Amino acid sequence: MRIARPVTVDEAVEALSAEPGAQLLAGGTDFCVEVNFGHRRPAAVVALRRVAELRERAVRGETVSLGAGVTYAELSGRIAEVVPALAAAARSVGSPQIRNAGTLGGNLATASPAGDTLPVLAALGAEVTLRGPAGERVLTVGELVTGVKQTSMRPGELITKIEVRRVRGAQQFLKVGTRNAMVIAIASAAVVLDRDRRELRCALGSVAPVPLRVARAEEMMSEAIDWERVEAPPGAAARFAELAAEASAPIGDHRASARYRRQAVRVICERAVNRCLRDAA
Amino acid sequence: MTTSTPGPLVDDPEVGARRTSGPQTTGARTTGARVGEGALRPDGTPKAEGRFAFSSDLWIDGMLWGRTLRSPHPAARIVSIDPRPALALPGVRAVLTATDVPGRATYGLEVPDQPVFARDVVRYHGEPVAAVAADHPETARAAAEAVVVDYEPLTPLVDPTTALDSPPIHPDGNLFRHLPIRRGDPGATAAVVVEGSYEVGMQDQAFLGPESGLAVPGDDGGVELYVATQWLHVDRDQVAASLGLPVELVRLHLAGVGGAFGGREDVSLQIHLCMLALRTGRPVKMVYARDESFFGHVHRHPARMWYRHHATAEGDLVKVEARILLDGGAYLSSSNAVISNAACFAPGPYRVDNAVIDGYVVRTNNPPCGAMRGFGSVQVCFGHEAQMDKLAAALGVDPVQLRLRNALRQSDRLVTGQVLTGAVPVREVIEAAAALPLPPDAAPDGPPIARPGGAGLTADPDDVARGTGFAVSIKNVAYSEGFDDYSTARVRLEVGPGGDPVATVVVATAEVGQGFVTLAGQIVGEELGVGRVVLSPAGTAEVGSAGSSSASRQTWMSGGALQLACAAVRSELAARAASAWACPVEMVEVVTGPAPGEVRRRGTGERMRWVDLLDPPIEREEEYHHRPTRALDADGQGDAHLAVMFAAHRAVVDVDAGLGLVRVVQVATGQDVGQALNPLQVTGQIEGGIAQGVGLAVMEEIVLDQGRVRNPSFTDYLIPTTLDMPGVDAVLVEVPEPGAPYGAKGVGEPPAISSGPAVVAAIRAATGLPLERVPVRPEDIALAPRP
Incomplete structure (x- = not known):
């Protein structure tokens, strides 16, 4: 196995171009599991830990800028104050050891339906910057993640940073698993109540091949909310949850049945909206 | 005794990794704490610090x-x-x-x-x-x-209920064992009859090494x-x-x-x-x-059980009927012994004069099942304890009172006809667990991560309901049905490099985490008072069999062998002193404490140091056999068991019924230990066993699809984390077991038996659902028809 150890993003792009098919290695929390299971044995690896630019994180004005190599554990403190739902999602990932190693960019690039930060980034409208031989481009999560462990990343590209706008309002992330910690999501929901745009955005995890924005439910709820008083009529949250559950397309597997996943979506969506309304009021 | 007793520090824990002919094997050196003290295990610090050599660390050049x-x-x-x-x-x-x-x-x-x-x-x-x-x-x-x-x-033949009607998948056929137990009047009945069917999934030992x-x-x-x-x-x-x-x-x-649990x-x-x-x-x-x-490795047998209990209007059990079917998987392993426990202990720790019990274990194309902590008692405990709660509800009485009313006592008989001659503190363990303080109510402003759903932050205070459940268990110590169980121990006493006596213990006892390495030092400390005890690496070429580190038996069996070997060493010291003094051996007193290391001559007051009697060193090897047990006859009758041990558990759970998620808040327990030879280690066994019981209750299951294992990973075979583990409050009920070395029963298995059934009872109490299958999955709660 050949290993490249770039220290700049440009070097990383060069290394990727020089070794088509090379595996990007950040925290290794997904990749090394695949290696252990014998699912992947790449001939070359580009290791990103030494690329300082990817480790940068900052709150600049109304924007949080997170390098792709920022770990789950680092999504805390000041960042947690600006994007609490993202911090909650990061806190729900794995064990402390996993959270110390795994990265936001890795979570996106792995593109698992159960990636915990993906629904939050989708609901927050995060912008994902990629750099490759042809330069930079910026994608939404919906544009980046195209299927189960499938992305629109082009050969030679890597994710460099994720930018999230501060939202005036409230945001929530709820994740359902059979264990109280260190568990793969059976279903998750991120709900963002955006008072400036007067819209409620919601994305679901683990109940579709990709993080699922639920447009009909979002529209219904955005219209139902009295944005001056940040209130919703009785039953609106339940109706929203019902629409979200209808939009979900879960599979049944050894972790949970499709019917349970849909029920879980219904329950957590209603709770998430009610919490947002309570928090924003 | 409560379990908060802190132990004295071992001053020089030098452990693990003694180099022998090449690779590293286990061994330990410890100082002579005595029986009853909470001595720290000599391999504890190296294990915590990552210095202990596990079998996966073995290395030899050229391999x-x-x-x-x-x-x-x-x-x-x-x-x-x-x-x-x-x-x-x-x-x-x-x-x-x-x-x-x-x-x-x-x-x-x-x-x-x-x-x-x-x-x-x-x-x-x-x-x-x-x-x-x-x-x-x-x-x-x-x-x-x-x-x-x-x-x-x-x-593949994957449904155990059809195994006996299916063509044989092995030359030995599809029936491993049918064990019928018939006691009293099969036609007996009484005023109140409750019936139920229960199912237990396939649990794995999930040892880390x-x-x-x-x-x-x-x-x-x-x-x-x-x-x-x-x-x-x-x-x-x-x-x-x-x-x-x-x-x-x-x-x-x-x-x-790195852990065993039967696997x-x-x-x-x-x-x-x-x-x-x-x-x-x-x-x-x-x-x-x-x-x-x-x-x-083999797994815990999945079980399907049908029960019918008959009781008087006052709540006295009159008859228990049970049909138990265990899925043994493809090969026999220890299935015959597992079904024996399941059938013998099917009624639980209760007095009942009439019983019609049929235990079956069959061959299928599912993974082989065999030994796991609790060994047959775990499965039936879910059944008999659910039945006791059903009976209490039918009678309109308190479930704890119903258990106390029917609790086995000394001189009662098991359904196998065996008279219980040992310690039977069933009432005591129930009362001890019931008397422990309940945890405070969940505070609405408490940390959300402590609610059901944990780090997923799914529950608000109003989503959570609390429930309390109770369960009691019975399990045999050591092997049963006439097996001549024994252990071998050798002790050498010699002059150490510092001029003080050193005792070396040679046993083939497998240290699988239970702490025999600690206990061996304590037993030698107790019997010889020697400050320096070296435990040799365990090997077949060095000494005879110790039997298995299973069935909660090593404290009794290897402890007994070690006690005998120490006594033989003392006898030889006395004989050598008697020879030196030219006096009858009866006139020699071997001093093992508080100032050990001497022999005294009665009458004259003359003294001699041991070290002056240790050329050549004294070496004695002894075999300990427990009293014989007997086979069960055609009606499942006979004195098949050496001794039985009991535990009671009270569980408190918080349940989010909307999502079916559970947080076990507290498990309180009273456990019949005979005598606690090391209270600290007993507490460790209790906490670890409860973790496995909680796991089986709410998450641990090998999921099969047409015989294929769907979740062979720690990503998908879930075991409890710190956030899933309840607070544990324990009372060690000490009633010495007659005939057992130091009066100690085993302690490893009972914590893993009734803890799970108590948790499930608590979830039933919180939700009102019947929950006849474990583990209780989120959807068993969230998608259940509301009662």
């Missing part, structure tokens, strides 16, 4: 790496096996299959019905078909994949095997039989064991490793990966 090829099918005919593509790979030294087994082609704990390698047919998903040895683990992996096996898949070992070929045609196991000598006998070697040429050494009773890689080492003439190491470990 090869072994790898096992396993069947992807639960049932298939093997049409052909072609090892040539694997042998053609550079660095591959051997590819072995069924035709290479030099001796007996099969092995097994009770009956050798399991092939070392499948020959014509595979009977479960993961059954070994071939093993390879190569210069590098990656090469070994590639070689195993390169072996070409042509399978003709068969329809995967199966691993190192085989080194000897100059004499024999082999040294360093391996993590529970019973060195029975492994040796099975390995030797399959190698076609006399047992003296197969020398097993205990390597550091290391059966042979896994032992025979494969020795075959590879003898074939290649090189040391061979093998370490199962986590997923392979799930295929490499």
